[in-house]
Amino acid sequence: MSAIHVDRITHRYGRRTLYRDLSFRVPEGRVVALLGKNGVGKTTLIRLLMGFLRPSGGSCRVLGEDSHDLSPATRARIGLLLEGHLTYDFMSIEQIERFHRPFYPGWRRELYYDLVDRLGLPYSHRIGNMSCGQRSQVVLGLIFAQNPELMILDDYSMGLDAGYRRLFLDYLQDYLNQGGKTVFVTSHVVQDMESLVDEVIFLQRGGELLQMDLADFRRDYRCYAFEREGTEPPRPDALIRSVDTHGGQPRLYAFAERDGVEKHLTEHWPGVTLGEELAMTLEDAFIGLTGKY
Amino acid sequence: MLGAIILKEWLKIRWVWGAALLVHLGMLVYLLLAMRHQFQVEHSEMIWYWAFELRRLLYTQIQYLPALTGAVIAAAQFGPEMLGGRFRLSLHLPVRGDLLVWCWVGFGALMGGLLALLDGAGLYWIISIWFPREAAESALLTALPWLLGGWVAYFGATLALLEPSRARRPVYAGLTLAFLALLDQGHGYQEYDRIMPQLTGLALLLLPAVILPAHRYRHRG
């Protein structure tokens, strides 16, 4: 069963096609991260998922319902974090909790106050007067208090310092430990994903999409140093995922083991000598997959 | 849930509403002083002659106040919803979108209605000080289209503010102005008496109408 099922959606902004026939699923009980560089349409995808935009073609289903026609009961089962930790600036810490509480039967007030108490602010403090990080703490506190079945978090880490990001991950782990919870998250801090997510979806400009288990990705995606003798560097092809010649050490990335890559280079790029395999962080791998800019 | 919805609306408009209350009270005090001054410098029977026979309206100070207040309350309520697309927060609440919007405008209209009630009661009372009750009743009837103007301006501004398409907003603004102009065609007292039911009916169309921009907001392409 999929918590989210995106089936061949196409979306256009004016004449520009953002995606065409994009499909993926977020299985129930999994934590799935949507990764992509700025401008590939992550936020737009979240908007489509929540029915705030109508795709030009295809369909999105969230918790079994058409995302464009989610019933109130289903919306109650979804915790949604909008981009930029969007919330009501005119409310205070106490007012915003009082506002959200009656809508959700399983509201966990203590979780909200546990998080916001760490801010050390009086409850009458207005959200509009908070820093970006403080505000995000309030908003995430609300989503944890809602205790939804599915969390859709658009760039949750924006404005959060390292300490608070860890705190958030601890909370998220507690939330997941309840069982049966699904999280669909986008973030630009790829590093945090390592300990959090089960699957990753890489969204490329033009709508190309790659979805796989994080463990498989970490295992199969490799980075190799290479050297060339006067010839031009190899270019991405069926095997070589990307090539980075900027910076000190030229690297190439591929979903292949050393033997395969060497053979491939000999055949297609004879002037190139494969070097040693380099260790990667998730962020390195992400950049290796999507390019630096 | 209704309590929570109302709480949010109240938090949005409380300062504006408080300010509007002060302005309305201020205008009523001004009307009171102006009327008192009038009766100090002119003979009462002449003022009565102007008022009854020449149909001079002695309380036009408050004519445009309801419309202005309606637009301001709408701006206070729906401006914050539109900033940064916060309307999505509300559309994600586990409540039917149309009912939610009706709760919003219901509350806004109620709060505007309270000010209209204050205007009406104040006008009646002030006129009653210097004129027989017939004149006070007539003033109230004369002010009805002005008060309806408050409703029209509130809902018109709501339409324009909730509307996601920039091209459509001037259409709503134009319709609202056309309606408001319809309520500003009188010269003497009680000239609207016979069409107030029709105009009220026409104004009631705005109540279902506010769902359209909300629907368009959710179903944008």
Place this chain on the structure above:
Amino acid sequence: MTARLARWSLLLLTILLLAIWIPQAKELLFDDRFGKTQLFYSPVIERFVYKELIGEGHQFVYRDQDGTDYDRESFETLIPFIYYKNMELWGRLPLVLGEHRFDKAAIVAERQVMEFKPQDLSDQTPRIQLFPLLESNPERARLRFPEDIMRPGERLDFIDSDANRLDPELTRTFTQALEQAGFRFPVRAAFGRVSILKAFDAGYFLLDSGGALFHLRRLDGAPEVAAVPIPEGIAVRDIKVTENKRHELIGFLLAEDGRLFLMTERDHDLIALDLPGYDPDRMELKILFNPLYRTAVYSDRETIHAVVMDRDYHPIDRYARRMAMARERPVDRVWEMLVPFNLNLHDPDSRYLSLDVRFHGLAAAIGVAASLLLALEILRLRGIRPTRARMDLLLVLFTGLYGLLALILIPPEHGLET
């Protein structure tokens, strides 16, 4: 569902607003200065004569009922009682008509104009039912407003305007005086002329609950009440009081059945006016008095009628003509083809605003057809099949251009087709 209701509410609102404002805009653009024809009875040629604007600028014609044209000066000499000051300037006074001879004083003494317009009717004009009862014997040159006002109701209240309080003494005195004269309260209606710029004060006519009419004046501060005998079969609808220094007539009395009478000042006798086709709710009436005749001239916005009477109000001759202003202009014809109806806010015969619909009949079929074609084109451009927008098309069918414009302003949306 509610979104569909929302769109239709907006469409309806848009159409109604357009149907009020577009015709007003058309009037603003194309209205011209054609006024009403001025119709008179000439005591010189004993024919009806008229002055009429027939085109733009100053294209006046001065003509008699047989179609003979006159220049302006000759025309004025045909109605010398109207233009008696010009006659004097041109040295044509005293005036000799047959065996009669009139000098300026004689003309002035007999001149009077009485007017009765739809807006004078009580039910066409909102009126706060409070009336100043003037002192009819002011013992000085000018009338003045009293410091109290009369409220006809269950009694005849008097309210002190300085204190804004009931004057119990005056109330009792006047109420008792009316009761003693046989007046049955409550007062159904009060008719009088509220002004101090009049020759004298004739007080008020009060209609009692049984439909009987009484005349009330304040004379030296005291009530003077007289029952006004109304002939059998006449129920009073309205009275217009017009005090005049000639002291012959006190005003008009309109009966419920539409008959119009003049009321004499002294005995309140009623003089029936025989005015064929007169409709008090739609027509303005003027009675022009001169030493020889009384001419009743009445008109709506199309036809003007005149009845000339002798000094005893017996009809001598009558005439009617369709006025130049009623001629349909090309712009009106095009307009009637363009839109199927107008919603009129202003009724020229009433102070009350109204929303009267005026249908343009079959001529509008052309505009409706054109609007439908354009609506189909708009649907095509938006990629909506006509069968999915049947209600929208039906709306254009019934409302023509207004519906088309509404469709453009509030277009059909995907998911909200009908």
